[in-house]
Every structure is written in structure tokens, then in C-alpha cells.
Amino acid sequence: MRSPSVSSSSYRISLAILAFLLLAAIFSATSVWSRLNAPYLCQKDGITLHCPETKEPPSLWENPRAATTSWKPCAERRNVPSENETSGYIFIHAEGGLNQQRIAICNAVAIAKIMKATLILPVLKQDQIWKDQTKFEDIFDVDHFIDYLKDDVRIVRDIPDWFTEKDELFTSIKRTVKNIPKYASAQFYIDNVLPRIKEKKIMSIKPFVDRLGYDNVPMEINRLRCRVNYHALKFLPDIEEMADKLAARMRNRTGSINPYMALHLRFEKGMVGLSFCDFAGTREEKEMMAAYRQKEWPRRYKNGSHLWPLALQKRKEGRCPLEPGEIAVILRALGYTRGTQIYVASGQVYGGKNRMAPLRNMFPNLVTKEELASAAEMAPFRKHVTSLAALDFLVCLKSDVFVMTHGGNFAKLIMGARRYSGRHRLKSIKPDKGLMSKSLGDPSMGWASFSDDVVITHQTRAGLPEPTFPNYDLWENPLTPCMCSATA
DSSP: OOOOOHHHEEEEEEEEHHHHHHHHHHHHHHHHHHHHHOOOOEEEEEEEEEOOOOOOOOTTTSSGGGGGGOOHHHHHOOOOOOOOOOSEEEEEEOSHHHHHHHHHHHHHHHHHHHTTTTOOOOEEEETTTOOOOOHHHHBOOOOHHHTTTTTTEEEESSSSSOOOOTTTTHHOOOGEEOOOOTTTTTIIIIIIIIIHHHEEESEEOOOOOSSSSTTTSEEEEEEHHHHHIIIIIBOHHHHHHHHHHHHHTTTTTTTOOOOOEEEEEOBHHHHHHHTOOSSOOOHHHHHHHHHHHHHHHHHTTTTSSTTTHHHHHHHHHHSSOOOOOOOHHHHHHTTTTTTOOEEESSBBBBTTTHHHHHHHOOOOOEEEEHHHHHHHHGGGTTTTTHHHHHHHHHHHHHHEEEESOSSSHHHHHHHHHHTTTTGGGEEEEEEHHHHHHHHHTTTTBHHHHHHHHHHHGGGGOOOOOOOOOOTOOOTOHHHHHEEETTOO
């Protein structure tokens, strides 16, 4: 028979266990209730967006996975003299904005090497959008360019004096190689372009945008393109010096040394129109955008009836530019606080101050180069739009964190250069716009769940070098042809 003392002791132990379980259940229920009732993504007050603050994680300013990789640049100058004989001269127009022109120059050197031709210093063609007439020597160090590549390709500054019909290179069909397919192979140039160069001695190639492939050319040619991009193409000293000043001022905006983020904000009117995506706005704004698209892209616009389902599909697939307010929410979810210093590289934002208000309200320390430098300091660079673009390029390159909001040559080249130079140890964030579209469109998702999704998703989208794949983009990810193991 059990004694009364033993029964009493067992009873007290049972009560203690029940009390503990009850407290645990209450705590758990409180936690679940708190999570279920966490603030939704943001609360809108007029044009102001209020989002919850998040605690700054320790890996905010460096890539947490950088320690798992060990890569170094491997596309430096080779000490192998080039052949003196030439098959002829090639002349190209580098079209578009600064970064499209940069890619064209790299490709021009590559095809000159493929065909053993002499390259005439490329002409930077006036762009219809930028309306800029910059010459090569206005933006790049010509002497360094020619000297650095002398063991790879013969480059001359001007059209040879013996060729007296120079205007033909700009106007004559007889002197122009046309209809080169996009992403053409090295063999295509050898079979179809080289014979004409040998026959005519000097030929112009145009158009010359994306006219050389990646995985259908020898590895050494891709390595040469990296050599041009990362080593031979240097901006003029005054551009480099001004960019250094701007970067230094970004790091001293708080009175002591602080990190800074560079945000490449692609939301200009042309970009918004060309995307054919739908964005928040008044009925008047939507009507004006529809009229603009009909005027600029009539074949794509047609009668406009198919555009709404197309816009929804593109947003779902993550093919729409992020609005300033959307990138603000993403940055806050990643842990960046109101005090973050942000350098903004962008054109004129469509929608102006109203469109920028959510971003500026959540991150008031937004600055541009015009706000960091005096009018007198900026005056020499206003002569050429490409000089201003070069300043943005360098300040973004030097940043502690780089964030892109949409594709394009500028963002691709920054991502690639940071990977190549070892800055992959710092973050270069490429937002998952498909996930963002799904999450931002879910009215029932709480802030905690959204923030967790954003952080987890972007752990692998922070700019580490990645193995390449068929039809890869060499400019954004130069690992396979242009980098090698640092332990080798």
C-alpha cells in the first residue's frame, strides 16, 4: 500500500508539470498570435510608406558566403608578341550609351584577334537617346589602351593616310559588312568577314551590338575580352579622381567612416514605356503612358487590347523594373535601416518626386553625384553625358553594397567587375523580382514572413562568382574564362 507522503509528492510533481505545460502553451500561443498579427508589409499614409524597422544583421555589409569561394583574376596582360602581318583593317561604330559602347569595344578587339586584323580606334557613335558626341579619347586613356593590348592586337589611332576615301567607311555600302547575326561564332567571322577584309583592305562593320557569341568562341578570346574590359579600358585620370572624391564623401557623411550602398535605379520614362508593364498611378498617368507607347512602339502596341494580360504575365515572371517604393520595401526587409547612406545612380525617374517619395521617406539619406559635388566641380564633366555615366559607374563599383533594380549593361558590367576584382566579398544584390511580385501582391502576408522570405532568397543572390553555362553572359559573370582558383 502506497504511503500518504509518496502520494502527496507525486501529486505536487504532477501539478508542477501541468503548470509548466500550461505556461509553455500560453507563451507559444502568444508568439503565434503575435506573428499572425504582425504588421502587414507597410502602412500607407498619403504618399508616405511606413514599414517596420528591422534589426541590422551582422552580414549586412559583407557577403556571408564569400569565405566559401576563393577566386582571383586571371586575364592579365600576356607577354607574347603579336604577329606583325595583318589581314587588313577593321573599323567599327560603338553604338548606344557608355556601357553598350564598352562591350562593343571589347568585342571589336576580340574579332580583330580572331581575324588577325588591325583595329582602328573605335568611334563612339552618337546615341539617339543620350544625344552625346563623346570621342574615345574624351572618356578613355587611349595610350594605355593601345599599349596594354599591343601583345594581343595591333591598334592604330586613325584611318591610315594611304586610304583617301575615308568617308566611305561611314557611308558606303561597298565598305560595310552588314547582316552579321547576333552572337555570331568566331568561325562565322573567319568564313564570311575575313575574305572581304582581305579583298578591300579596310572594312567597316555595322551594326555592331552583340555581334559576337560567348560559348561559340575559343576560351582565349573570351579571356581577351576580359583583358580589355578589366585592364585595358581605363577612364581618364580626372574622371577617376572625381569618382574617388565622391566615394570618399559617401563614406564620411555621418562625421565618421561609414559604409555606403549604391543603388542603380532604372525607372526612367523610356524604360517604363519599353517594359510594357503596368505600374501604380492615376488614370491620367496610365492614359499618357499608353499614348507614349503607341507613338514610340506602334507595332508592339497594336490596339492595346493584349497589353493588360501581357503586363500581368511579365510581372509574375519578374521581368518588370522595380518601382522605387518596391525596392525600398525589399531593402528594409533585408535589414537596412533608415540611417543607411545610399548613392543613387539613375536617370530622371518617371513620376518625379511623388514616385520617389516612398523610397526617400524610408531611406532619407539618398544622394546623387550632383548633391555630393559643387556645380563648379561637376562643370567639366557636363560636356559629355558619358563622363557623368562614368562617374556613376565608378562610385557604384567602389561601394560597399551594390543593388540593381533591373537588367541592363550598366548593372551587368558592375556585377561582373565586382566579381572579377574580388569585390564579390562585398554584396552585389540582384533582387528576385518574380518572388517580390508574388510576395508584394499577397495582402495577407505579415512582415515577419515577408522579411524571412526576402533574406533567405537573397542569400544566394549577393554577387558571388558562379560557374557559367551555355549562352551565359560574360559581362555579368566572368568566372569560367577569366578567373582561376586563388589556391592554385
